[in-house]
Amino acid sequence: MAEVSRAADFLARTERDLLGGFRTWLVLEILEKQGPVHGYAVVAGLETILGPGTAKEGTIYPLLSVLEKEGLAESAWGTDGPGARRRYYTLTRAGSQARRMARMVFDDTLTSIHSYLERDA
């Protein structure tokens, strides 16, 4: 029973770390493909890719704020009709470049991992 619990803990931790690492890159991908896009749509996009409830929705907004401060994204306020105003995000040129580089790192890493696992098997 304790072993199952330890394995479950490990799985939860690994999943959280892996998804956490993917998240920033995937947000860049969503902004590139769908931008200009508001935070709610970014969350919806992430849930489509990673599955619902993989992260607290609110954590996307500080991440978008960081991307903006780092010059990778920019935002403008707008409205979709009645209700609170929304902030729409797009990638900057630096953001597009960062996305491409992140994609290359992901592809290379995945290829290396596959190669190692197949060789080992």
Next chain:
Amino acid sequence: MNKILKQYLRDLERHLTNIRVSHRQPILDETRAHLESRVKDLQAEQPHLSEDERYLHATYAFGPAEELAVAYEGDDVILRSSPGKDAVDLLWVSARSLGRGTVAATKTTGKILGTTAGVILALGVLILVMIVGLLAIALIVAPQLGEAFEDEINLATPTAIYDYSISEHDLPGKTDVVIHSFEITEDFLQARGDVYVNTNMGCANVQFVSPSGTTYDGPSTTCDEEGFILQMTERGVWQIRYNVALFQGSVHVKVLGARSA
């Protein structure tokens, strides 16, 4: 506004105290927009839920307000740790250690010498060390405090960048153009020009010219202009032109800037 949403936003605002004042409202607006969108979607997905239940669901999925505030604080805090603060901490620890050492030395010296002179000498050294320490702390801490509350101070007291008044007695009673310049530096986050014109006779038209050369008139370029307000987004040297023609009356212009929104 739904009471659960209101409570959540109030809770979030309460936890955003370390975030710059100008950044708080956009965070609250964005959070509200997200939660309202989620509730709208939930209404379609789960129509059996009451409005309060939908808001509870939405706020839970969004995450605890406190955690969200901490995530925002990562790169935007007023009271942030800095090398200066580290220096203060180091100085304080050093002064405290030195103080303790001196007290110990006082006792030891007193025992060894067994004289009042030894104790007085050691106490003198202790007092001297404390004075030097306090002076150093005051010199470093004072600017730190100033920096920490700079946002609030600037928000509370907008700076006058340009202030000019002319009356019928000062103005030439003929067609003339008076040109002034002023600079809005990069450190101003907001700047606004307020123009008030009171015409008794003739014509006075006030124009702002931005650093890039764009000319801004009031709502009317004719003589019945009463004044206007201009949000000034460009930074650099602005020009203001008073075009007067047989004008009698008064013109007052004030440009105010705030280093925090």
